[in-house]
Amino acid sequence: xxxxxxHLPTLSVQEGDNSIINCAYSNSASDYFIWYKQxxxxxxxxxxxxxxxxxxxxxxxxxxxxxxxxxxLSLQIAATQPGxxxxxxxxxxxxxxxxxxxxxxxxxxxx
Amino acid sequence: xxGVSQSPSNKVTEKGKDVELRCDPISGHTALYWxxxxxxxGLEFLIYFQGNSAPDKSGLPSDRFxxxxxxxxxxxxxxxxxxQEDSAVYLCASSLVSGGAIYxxxxxxxxxxxxx
Numbered sequence: 558x559x560x561x562x563x564h565l566p567t568l569s570v571q572e573g574d575n576s577i578i579n580c581a582y583s584n585s586a587s588d589y590f591i592w593y594k595q596x597x598x599x600x601x602x603x604x605x606x607x608x609x610x611x612x613x614x615x616x617x618x619x620x621x622x623x624x625x626x627x628x629x630l631s632l633q634i635a636a637t638q639p640g641x642x643x644x645x646x647x648x649x650x651x652x653x654x655x656x657x658x659x660x661x662x663x664x665x666x667x668x
Numbered sequence: 669x670x671g672v673s674q675s676p677s678n679k680v681t682e683k684g685k686d687v688e689l690r691c692d693p694i695s696g697h698t699a700l701y702w703x704x705x706x707x708x709x710g711l712e713f714l715i716y717f718q719g720n721s722a723p724d725k726s727g728l729p730s731d732r733f734x735x736x737x738x739x740x741x742x743x744x745x746x747x748x749x750x751x752q753e754d755s756a757v758y759l760c761a762s763s764l765v766s767g768g769a770i771y772x773x774x775x776x777x778x779x780x781x782x783x784x
Contacts, residue, residue, distance in 0.1 A: 565708065600775035600776055601775050606772055646711065658703075
């Protein structure tokens with residue numbers, strides 16, 4: 558099966574600061590991208606998505622940036638709060654095919 | 669509205685026994701996925717059902733693993749002759765595929781499988 562790695566990278570930020578979580582995707586033809594948040598003991602929860610015809614999309618306190626030239630996706634969280642602590646996954650899809658998840662990043666928010 | 673549901677929420681079994689895990693997707697969602705997640709790790713893709721197409725089984729780790737989706741709705745993941753390394757949380761997700769576009773996956777709460 559497809560494995561997404563043993564050790565999750567960790568990003569530590571202070572409460573109130575902005576967080577930027579990065580993701581490198583694999584398929585240059587991918588046309589749909591999603592960010593998920595997974596809290597301990599729960600299933601992943603949808604945060605925001607973006608299609609390849611856009612390079613930026615904003616939600617509430619979150620912004621996703623897509624750079625197709627370098628196959629890079631980022632999630633920006635404004636004014637990070639303790640409740641934002643979780644593991645964040647990006648996922649990509651091509652032409653309605655299955656979503657492929659990247660290696661997650663653990664976000665730790667400290668006071 | 670109802671989300672994706674999975675049963676059982678927890679399953680403890682003995683090595684060598686067979687187990688069946690059930691997933692009820694969101695009504696109307698044509699795509700259904702199974703993933704496996706070991707403690708502290710990412711999501712390992714297992715199998716993908718989309719409409720009436722043949723399932724994508726490329727993620728199944730061995731022939732002990734199989735899955736069915738009956739009537740385009742409920743899915744069952746079966747693990748035969750369970751091994752201790754099968755212990756993990758098994759997550760199911762469903763999504764809408766419409767108009768040539770895919771939409772976000774909604775995940776169930778998962779089934780925590782422990783093989784003794």
